[in-house]
Amino acid sequence: MNITMIGSGYVGLVSGACFADFGHVVTCVDTDASKIERLLRGEIPIYEPGLDDLVASNVRQKRLFFTTDLAPAVKGADAVFIAVGTPSRRGDGHADLSYVFAAAETIGKALDGYTVIVDKSTVPVGTGDEVERIIREANPKADFSVVSNPEFLREGAAIEDFKRPDRVVLGVEDERARAVMAEIYRPLSLNAPPLVFVNRRTSELIKYAANAFLATKITFINEVADLCEKVGANVQDVARGIGLDGRIGSKFLHAGPGYGGSCFPKDTLALLKTGQDYSAPLRIVETVVAVNDARKRAMARKVIAALDGSVRGKKIALLGLAFKPNTDDMRDAPSLAIVASLVGDGAKVHAYDPEATSQARPLMPEVVFHEDAYAPIEGADALVIVTEWDAFRALDLEKVKSLLKTPIIVDLRNIYGVDEVRKHGIAYVSVGRA
Numbered sequence: 001m002n003i004t005m006i007g008s009g010y011v012g013l014v015s016g017a018c019f020a021d022f023g024h025v026v027t028c029v030d031t032d033a034s035k036i037e038r039l040l041r042g043e044i045p046i047y048e049p050g051l052d053d054l055v056a057s058n059v060r061q062k063r064l065f066f067t068t069d070l071a072p073a074v075k076g077a078d079a080v081f082i083a084v085g086t087p088s089r090r091g092d093g094h095a096d097l098s099y100v101f102a103a104a105e106t107i108g109k110a111l112d113g114y115t116v117i118v119d120k121s122t123v124p125v126g127t128g129d130e131v132e133r134i135i136r137e138a139n140p141k142a143d144f145s146v147v148s149n150p151e152f153l154r155e156g157a158a159i160e161d162f163k164r165p166d167r168v169v170l171g172v173e174d175e176r177a178r179a180v181m182a183e184i185y186r187p188l189s190l191n192a193p194p195l196v197f198v199n200r201r202t203s204e205l206i207k208y209a210a211n212a213f214l215a216t217k218i219t220f221i222n223e224v225a226d227l228c229e230k231v232g233a234n235v236q237d238v239a240r241g242i243g244l245d246g247r248i249g250s251k252f253l254h255a256g257p258g259y260g261g262s263c264f265p266k267d268t269l270a271l272l273k274t275g276q277d278y279s280a281p282l283r284i285v286e287t288v289v290a291v292n293d294a295r296k297r298a299m300a301r302k303v304i305a306a307l308d309g310s311v312r313g314k315k316i317a318l319l320g321l322a323f324k325p326n327t328d329d330m331r332d333a334p335s336l337a338i339v340a341s342l343v344g345d346g347a348k349v350h351a352y353d354p355e356a357t358s359q360a361r362p363l364m365p366e367v368v369f370h371e372d373a374y375a376p377i378e379g380a381d382a383l384v385i386v387t388e389w390d391a392f393r394a395l396d397l398e399k400v401k402s403l404l405k406t407p408i409i410v411d412l413r414n415i416y417g418v419d420e421v422r423k424h425g426i427a428y429v430s431v432g433r434a
């Protein structure tokens with residue numbers, strides 16, 4: 001099949017490369033000319049494990065192309081995927097659909113022959129109807145269907161998630177579109193993930209309900225962690241004890257500094273707005289959003305408390321800035337709020353992240369960035385672990401102790417055992433463990 005992917009970011013580039021790897025011929029389009037130039041030079045604009053090899057091999061085999069020129073890429077395509085950003089709209093938290101609608105209008109003008117327009121961006125209920133209307137208005141004679149196919153990949157494990165998804169959700173309104181989507185995803189049949197065919201509005205809502213549920217799970221265990229600290233219980237053991245129950249499941253039960261990233265914060269807010277618009281408020285999600293916001297500031301207070309109530313003039317070493325390991329994505333990373341609080345209270349923050357430094361630098365102008373994990377620790381009053389990159393899991397704790405001015409580690413991801421650190425004579429503060 002001939003597939004065109006509009007938007008070559010985390011989702012568009014990974015999906016495009018994976019579809020090409022399945023044997024489809026894919027053209028990835030982006031309005032960001034510098035991004036496309038880098039891709040044409042063989043550079044990958046984002047950090048995602050395995051993506052460089054996947055892109056290179058499919059470009060070599062002439063199944064994957066890049067362009068800024070949308071119209072020729074749309075003509076002759078069997079399916080055109082929209083994978084542009086849907087950030088929170090400034091001011092009200094609604095999803096900003098301007099990129100989706102702009103893409104729809106340009107697609108409409110370029111359509112030639114029956115084409116399925118597939119919305120892969122995360123969009124509120126009813127957006128498919130609006131995309132259909134915009135295309136119809138731009139090109140009244142166009143022969144097309146609009147499908148919703150939300151994406152569930154996780155950054156850092158995106159290729160594996162795309163190729164071996166738990167399910168593929170497809171919101172279709174007609175048989176022709178259903179047949180095209182079944183053909184596009186047919187190469188997955190070896191791994192046999194369920195193709196969940198539903199109506200378009202249901203599909204749009206499934207994506208938000210999934211993210212809101214996962215955000216709730218994280219927030220739940222974070223509050224349980226706070227209680228554990230008060231009562232002398234261990235949140236990791238609680239999470240294991242409840243997670244082994246098949247009805248609960250062990251994933252997304254890791255206590256930490258609160259959820260962040262490119263999806264959960266904006267998607268929970270957008271779902272709240274949809275609930276309000278339709279007079280069906282989602283009170284649990286409202287609470288989740290409020291609790292998570294407060295948590296990021298609470299993490300900075302945890303660091304300040306570990307330093308006897310003041311960080312003024314003190315040097316703090318931060319390991320990990322990206323919102324999670326194996327990505328360079330800084331969107332809504334908890335590190336942003338933590339750094340802002342610490343700097344606001346007079347701390348000098350030194351940091352290291354294996355991949356996110358270039359994204360973080362403009363967002364944290366006061367921070368001094370380093371090239372390896374030990375450099376920021378030298379002479380620091382405390383070490384704070386914010387993102388659980390593998391490279392931080394086996395630090396030489398004797399070396400860490402000798403580099404620190406005062407031997408304090410605040411581990412916001414619980415990557416070390418309590419006794420393991422304390423036996424080195426280091427004061428150790430973690431999340432939800434006495």
Ligand SMILES: NC(=O)c1ccc[n+]([C@@H]2O[C@H](COP(=O)([O-])OP(=O)(O)OC[C@H]3O[C@@H](n4cnc5c(N)ncnc54)[C@H](O)[C@@H]3O)[C@@H](O)[C@H]2O)c1
Pocket residue numbers: 006007008009010011012029030031032035083084085086099102103120121122123151152153154155262263
């Ligand atoms: N990042 C994730 O992990 C993830 C996972 C699942 C779903 N999603 C959803 O997928 C969508 C895309 O997310 P992302 O993280 O890939 O965003 P991104 O910002 O990394 O990429 C979006 C790309 O679209 C391009 N673009 C914008 N308007 C365009 C247009 N009219 N024509 C061509 N290109 C255009 C931008 O230049 C950018 O490169 C969002 O709705 C997001 O919520 C993201």
